[in-house]
Amino acid sequence: MKLQLSFMSIILVLVFFLTTEIDGKPSKAHIKLSKTVVIRPTASEITNAISHTNISQEIQVENLQKFFVIGTYSNKFIELLSTYDTLSSNPIVFSSDEIGTLTSDYRKQPRNNRIITQFKLYRKIQEIQCTIYVTLTGVLPFFKDFLAIIADHVHMMIQMLYLGKLAASGWLWELHIKLLGLEHLKLQEEVFREKHLPGINETLNGLITSCQANNYLPLDVIWSTIMAMNSDLYTNMSRLPIDDGYLLLETLQMFPETIFAPIPGFVVDWGNTPDAFKNEMENIMHQYNFGEWTKEPYAYIEFQKQFLDVVRVQLYGHIWVHLVIYKNKGRECRPEHDSFISALNGVIYFAYVDDETFNNVLNLLSELYEPDDEQINQITSIIENEINRILCIVTGSNNAHAAIDCELIEENCAKKTPTINLETNARCLQQFASNINTGINELPVNVLLFYINGNETTE
Incomplete structure (x- = not known):
């Protein structure tokens, strides 16, 4: 069965005439x-920036550094994340100044302020991911009935990480591709959980425990309360060119x-x-x-x-x-x-x-x-x-x-x-x-x- 790959339209525009400035000046x-x-801050700059905030969790700056991107994000993306419902008792919300910081030219901003605000963006994405971990824990046992919902949640997780300029973990990609394999009859439904996702419960439970330890989730969570949440994110965010994941x-x-x-x-x-x-x-x-x-x-x-x-x-x-x-x-x-x-x-x-x-x-x-x-x-x-x-x-x-x-x-x-x-x-x-x-x-x-x-x- 041949997959139908659906990708975003990329327009290749090559311009061979342009107005140049005075010699020696940029066009x-x-x-x-x-x-x-992509210009990334140094480890010392990241350390200095976050040491003056109320961020309490330990951070391995040398590992985090490669994910700090000094660039711009779209207004629509940041505003969507800011309004996204999560299970956190103190959800992260971006002020208009913070949205402006993330969506405007970084060269015109104090570098420390940009690093702190970008770190807050990463924390918001993690907060959302933690909520979806709980959702997946609840619905995966019923994948036969909720396959489309599960596939949408996993796709959305990858999509947020891509737009947020973070890495999607290997287990998440594997889950995404295996769900698509199930949809396209490449994997057998009767042995799907046991044969292809043997460690998924352990993975999700470990992630949820970590989320709770970092106050992204309450100690007592009920997955069923989430199922009607967050529909706006599906409606308002264009899907990434990973729909079939077969790359x-x-x-x-x-x-x-x-x-x-x-x-x-x-x-x-x-x-x-x-x-x-x-x-x-x-x-x-x-x-x-x-x-x-x-x-x-x-x-x-x-x-x-x-x-x-x-x-x-x-x-x-x-x-x-x-x-x-x-x-x-x-x-x-x-x-x-x-x-x-x-x-x-x-x-x-x-x-x-x-x-x-x-x-x-x-x-x-x-x-x-x-x-x-x-x-x-x-x-x-x-x-x-x-x-x-x-x-x-x-x-x-x-x-x-x-x-x-x-x-x-x-x-x-x-x-x-x-x-x-x-x-x-x-x-x-x-x-x-x-x-x-x-x-x-x-x-x-x-x-x-x-x-x-x-x-x-x-x-």
């Missing part, structure tokens, strides 16, 4: 790119031909990676068709990781080629440079991958206006190291510098008549992004990373 495209970058399983037949598309001027040795990628794709499709993937989703996650790695290398490759040409062509190419930054903005709407190195590259690009050799060399050096690191993983190579020919790239892109020009490189980037976007049914790539991170998150 609109640079400003837009800088706002995309790149039925739409990838084209990828061995397109995901490894050569980049003119860029020389990379993929080794046997394309063949391995195709084999892994066939394996996971086989596992899905025979129900194995649905039973143990995280047992077959290497394919998704490899897909992300290849996309990263291709994006880095286009950036590298652009920078080498720009460095050698000089200030006369400033309009084409601004156009490439604008094109990159369009790509990362769907392909943005939240990792430290990618953020660093984007941040440096947003500050690069003129073809400054030192700045460009700094960025290309970061990209070189990251591409080699990734290629060593996907090719199985032990030589950290064997996968890419930097001198040949310089030669191809630096000569008077280069293999490729700035406009062609931008169009190639557009075509690559369009092919991938179409091939994955417009599933945002950061949702895939969100799924992968669940395998590493237990609490």
